[in-house]
Amino acid sequence: MESRAKDTVHAIRQFPKLKSLLKKYRQLKTMQSGLLQLSDLAGSVNDMSVFYHALKSVIQSLLVTDSFHIALCDADNNLQLSHCHNPVESRLHENVDLANWRKSLTGLVFLRQQPLHCSAKERLALAKSGDIVLYGSEFVDWLGVPLKRGEQVIGVIALQSYDKKQYFSARDCETLAFIAEHLVTAIDRVKSRELLESSILQRTEKLTETNKQLQREIAERQLAAKAQQVLLNISELTAKSQALGNFYQALHFEIGKLLSAKNFYIALLSDDKSELAFPYYCDEKLVQLNTRKFGQGLSEMAINAGKPILLNGEQFYTLSAQGEVTKLKSKQYHAIHDLPRAWLAAPLSDQGEVFGVIAIQHYQDENAYQHKDLQLMRFVSHHISIEVLRQKMQQQALKSHEALEKIVNERTQELQATNLNLRMQIDERRKAEARLYHEAHHDALTQLPNRAMLADRLSYSIRHLKRHPHYRFSLLFIDLDRFKMINDTLGHHAGDQFLIEIARRLRLCVRDNDTLARLGGDEFVVLLDALQSTEDVEEIAARIINSIAQPYELDGHTLYSNASIGIAQSRVSYKDANEILRDADAAMYQAKSLGRGRFVFFDDSMREQLIASMTLEQELRQAIKNQQFELHYQKISHLTSTQAIGFEVLLRWQHPSKGLLTPSEFLFMAEETGMILDIETWVIEEVCLQLKLWKQSQEYENVYIAVNLSGRHLIQANQLAKLIELINVNTIEPERLILEFNESAFAQHTELALKGLRKLKSFGVKLALDDYGAGLSSFNFLHNYPFEFIKLDRSFTRTLNHNEKNLTLVKALHELGTQFGYRLVAEGIESAAMLKKLQNAGCEFGQGYHISRPAKMTKDPSSAKVVNINSA
Structure with a gap:
């Protein structure tokens, strides 16, 4: 009994604890239920306003009050009230001063990034201290916690209690903070879904608008095709031999396809021009108009004007012979209420003499006809005039039963023609759709797939490779040599025929499952599908090169071309079509640089070369902008007297990181990009300044300065005039x-370059042929071109040490110079022995390290000395 009593006492003591645990269990269950309800809302609701409205029941089930509001941060990091539920103050959100949100309890929570529990007394204290501004009714208790996404505060949720029996506890603060954590995720999910639906709606609207635009374009094309067909039908009507009445009616029918021609008539002048007859008259108000005297009607107005006339409302317009529409100044022939709302007419004439008029009119719509319809009426009147003149003497009337039979036949034919026209329109629409698709995916000239179709095929192959790693394909980028010369020499038509023949040959070189496309110009691409080995690619590439190399017969000319092919093989690393096209293009340029007429497989070093080339181009542009260039001068001396006759200016680039660069390291890029013209403009200005300094110091007063220029000055439009103006200034x-x-300046544009040289000669400058003996060295340059100096290339001069034949050639060139008016200059004289040989051969002038090394010039007018800055 004593033990039982102890158990009873112990149970009584544990009862409050068990009751507290049961209460906590019920609270946790309620919170779990609320959070599950919140998660369900986030997963099912697509509209934030619906979500906020449903959130009320969750708040009410978990906390002591359902008065709450949510404020979220906008793009400018300002709080904006997103939702407010307050039964006590239904218009609270209208009283919130959003411009002064920092002076509110919600703003304090946001700025401090910590929960805030504030009673009415504490609220008044905050207001007195200036931390907040009071608005709205006085609450009993207030609780707010920040809404956080990770470490970032994105808003605030706050509760208000207006019941003196309801105060927020620490558990309420924990509960609200716990709800806030899940509320951010729920808001993000609903907003994301809301944004997704908005995006889908916008895309749907855009697709709808695109479809409408396509429908409008199809309608415009159909209208243009219909107008063309009507004009063709009118021309055919004139060519047919038929009764004039039938011709009028058929013409009326054709015009009615394009214009509102329910009211249509033709009026003819009598031979003495005193009466006006109406052989054809179709009108909704008058059944027939009898012959009448020539008076002051609208028909007479068109006959007197001798031009097409348009009446729109109360305004008259006419069409000149040049196709210009002008307002017609004429008196009013009728009262306004007697005129049709719209009237369009054109005179019928024979060799400038008007003998009638054709007209259509509308009684309701003054905009039934437009200015552009004047041209159509001029065309129609021309054909009617031809037919009337041809059948003027024929019988105008037929027997009544024949007329009736013809009317029945014509109506039957019209019905058949209408049905046939409807079927033809359906067929034409189908053909047009197929044609539009074909035009969008094929090259108009060669009918090969274009870039768009190639990109689709390439994208498919790349996707297929990712699913099937053993699948292999290759891309061949083909560029034609000499195509620009063919285009410029024989014209674009011959160039087009040449490309068509290239396309035909390429088709014969590839397999049926391969894709041959033209990207534009002379660039073709072949996508080789389902390859077994690299040898297959090489075989096809060699076959293409051999086929392209065969001669072409175009317009009586035999032409030759080569193909440079870059090959990029399939890689899993390729993400899209542009990447493999880029690599094949890089390999093609490598093939061109190696001598053309060959194929090269892409490797990663080619991309590095392209990057280096692009870097050099950017640095060269910066060098021009910052004037990082300097000029060195090398003396040109008389080989016998050793007296200086001039200097050759040598360009150097003071690179910020690479040091002093010679022209061979960067001029090729300047020439390729056209920057050479800017560089040489600077060189000319500096050289002219140096000449002025010499003149002031009276040293080197009579010497020359030689400047090596690009051939672009001779062959590019207006560039020669700019060069002359630059020197003149x-x-x-x-x-x-x-x-x-x-x-190289004369290789492709011989006549144009020769004209430029002669113009420079007449301007007064001296001319020199540089690097003679390094290239073709044609004798044509010695007697046909106005050169005053022929400069032997240093490579040619270097051969005189071991080649006596070239020494004989120097003697011959010297002797020819006395006849043709040029003087010989040897470059690259590097020893006394070489100098002696050139003197014995008769060479007059020379330059080289043995005579003088390149050096900079001072810019001091009082001391224009040559300052040697090179030790080598």
């Missing part, structure tokens, strides 16, 4: 300039 002594050009 910067110096008054152009005769002290020697402009040097090498043979």
Whole structure:
């Protein structure tokens, strides 16, 4: 009994604890239920306003009050009230001063990023201290916690209690903080779904608008095709031999396809021009109009004007012979209420003499006809005039039973023609759709797939490779040599025929399952599908090169071309079509640089070369902008007297990181990109300045300065005039300039370059042929071109040490110079022995390290000395 009593006492003592645990269990269950309800809302609701409205029941089930509001941060990091549920103050959100949100309890929670529990007394204290501004009714208790996404505060949720029996406890604060954590995720999910639905709606609207635009374009094309067909039908009607009445009616029918021609008539003048007859008259108000005297009607107005006339409302317009529409100044022939709302007419004439008029009119719509319809009426009147003149003497009337039979036949034919036209329109629409798809995916000239279709095929192959790693394909990028020369020489038509023949040959070289496409210009691409080995690619590439190399017969000319092919093989690393096209293009440029007429497989080093080339181009542009160039001068001396006759200016680039660069390291890029013209403009200005300094110091007063220029100055439009103007502006002594050009300036534009040289010669500068003996070295340059100096290339001069035949050639060139008016200059003289040989051969002038090394010039007018800055 004693033990039982102890158990009873112990149970009584544990009862409050068990009751507290049961209460906590019920609270946790309620919170879990609320959070599950919150998660369900986030997964099912697509509209934030619906979500906030449903959130009320969750708040009410978990906390002591259902008065709450949510404020979220906008793009400018300002709080905006997103939702407010407050039964006590239904218009609370209208009283919130959003511009002064920092002076509110919600703003304090947001700025401090911590929960805030504030009673009415504490609220008044905060207001007195200036931390907040009071608005709305006085509450009993207030609780707010920040809404956080990770470490970032994105808003605030706050509760208000207006019941003196309801105060927020620490558990309420924990509960609200716990709800806030899940509320951010729920808001993000609903907003994401809301944004997704908005995006889908916008895309749907855009697709709808695109479809409408396509429908409008189809309608416009159909209208244009219909107008063309009507004009063709009118021309055919004129060519047919038929009764004039039938012709009028058929013409009326054709015009009615394009214009509102329910009211249509033709009026003819009598021979004495005193009466006006109406052989054809169709009108909704008058059944027939009898012959009447020539008076003051609208028909007479068109006959007197002798031009097409348009009446829109109360305004008259006419069409000149040049197709210009002007307002017609004429008196009013009728009262306004007697005129049709719209009237369109054109005179019928024979060799300038008007004998009638054709007209259509509308009694309801003044905009039934437009200005563009004047041209159509002019066309129609021309054909009616032809037919009337041809059948003027024929019988106008037929027997009544024949007329009736013809009317029945014509109506039957019209019905058949209408049905046939409807079927033809359906067929034409289908053909048009197929044609539009074909045009969008094929090259108009060669009918090969274009870039769009190739990109689709390439994308498919790349996707297929990712699913099937053993699948292999290759891309061949083909560029034609000499195509620009063919286009420029024989014209674009011959160039087009050449491309069509190239396409035909390429088709014969590839397999049926391969894709041959033209990207534009002379660039073709072949996608080789389902390859077994690299040898297959090489075989097809060699076959293409051999086929392209065969001669072409175009317009009586035999032409030759080559193909440079870059090959990129399939890689799993390729993400899209542009990447493999880029690599094949890089390999193609490598093939061109190796001598053309060959194929090269892509490797990663080619991309590095392209990046290096692009870097050099960017650095060169910066060098031009910052003037990182400097000029070195090498003396040109008389080989016998050793007296200086001039200097050749040598360009150097003071690179910020690579040091001093010679032209061979960067001029090829300047020439390729066209920057050479900007560089050489700077060189000319600097050289002219140096000439001025010499003149002031009276040293080197009579010497020349030789400047090597690009051939672009001779062959590019207006560039020669700019060069002459540049020299004219910067110096008054152009005769002290020697402009040097090498043979490459005359390779493709011989006549144009020769004209430019002669113009420079007449301007007064000296001309020199540079690097003679390094290239073709045609003798044509010696007697046909106005050169005053022929400069032997240093590579040619170097051979004189071991080649006596070339020494004989120097003697011959010297002797020819006395006949043709040029003087010989040897470059690259590097020893006394070489100098002696050139003197014995008769060479007059020379330059080289043995005579003088390149050096910079001072810019001090009082001391224009040559300052040697090179030790090598």
